[in-house]
Amino acid sequence: MAETTKQDAGAAGPGVAQLRRSPAQGLAQDMTAGSTAQVALREVPFAVMTALRAEPGSAAARRVEEALGCPLPTAAGEVTSAGERHVLWIAPDEFLTWSPDGTLDPVAAGEELADRVGTDRGQAVDVSSNRTTLELSGPWAASVLAKSCTMDLHTSAWPAGRAFATTVGRVPAVVWRVEEDTFRVLPRSSFAEHLVRWLLDGMQEFSDPAARPLWR
Template sequence: MADVMTTTTWAPRGAWAGILQSGHRGTAGKSGVRVEARDGLGIASLIAPASGDAPLAAAMKARLGLDLPSTPAVASSRTHAAVWAGPGQWLLVANDRTGFADALQALSDVAAVADQSSGRAALRVSGAAVRNALAKGCMLDLHPAAFPIGMAALTSIAHIGVHLWRAEDGPEGAVFEIMVARSFAGSFWSWLSASVAEFGCDIIANEASTGRG
């Protein structure tokens, strides 16, 4: 009897699939925190050569209109962000992956480039109580005087390594972008979901985030 061949179709899933669900969590009433899954981003690490970052800086400016931060900061446009990740190192973040591979190819002549799009899990957290929620596990002082708009940091939250930066304020206050290794997404959400519960939290997860896309 001939063997029966079976074919398995693998469908991509967002980093928050099976973890985040849209809705409200914690205290009823007006929410003090808003959490939005940031699936579908293009993410890559850029490392300048030992000879310096001038060629990379010029390429980033010409192609994406971004200035490379030389301090723990983020430079943003409508479509991309360059986030400081250490001396001579950055994360390039694109709001979507359209044309991202071409951009990375263009930069590969002037930097070591590694696509991290499927290896990171990203959230945008905001709201009037967002600092109080993050303070339960974050080692940094996130007060506006100490952590202004545009500042970035590599730190730990609840003993999990994170890349954190502050975006432009939204209608309800401060906005923070948080990125963790995808393998820690579940652990990070376990901590964050407990930390925001007392303030009430609105969760926004798109189809890719929930695994339906």
């Protein structure tokens, strides 16, 4: 039997990456149609995420930090970064790493951190398929979130660069304020479509460019 080359395999059909379907992909057109200059919603699909457990200050944590290239967060809401790889504080010994699609191989990234934890207390698991990322942006973004999130969204209480585990529309999610007017909402994949529809509904009233945002 003749050997199949990579070129032959590519000619036979699309690669696995081209067949991927993100949790909110079916609502992409709705998100585009419902977005304005005042508030916009989009999915940032296929981010590389690793759920990490490590005891702060332990040998395992130090090895993990060396692999990440940045320290683990030490306080609620803190986010540390090394290039495009970010580490979000979830609990005193629990973290979530987040990187854009294409920057890391998700399985290899999780395995590398698991190797760094070794046999010490802790773990690292690839959870890239477990969550998706919804990005809500614009001057009214915080006002939309305020309808369904009990956190204090004023910048004095929640400045840019902080992330908290909370609920949005009764859906558990990690909400990360990457910029003053830009939030990344990370729900479980199974809740993605529900949360997109919920946020789109909350965005409808914020279309007046002359209106002054409430949560600044």
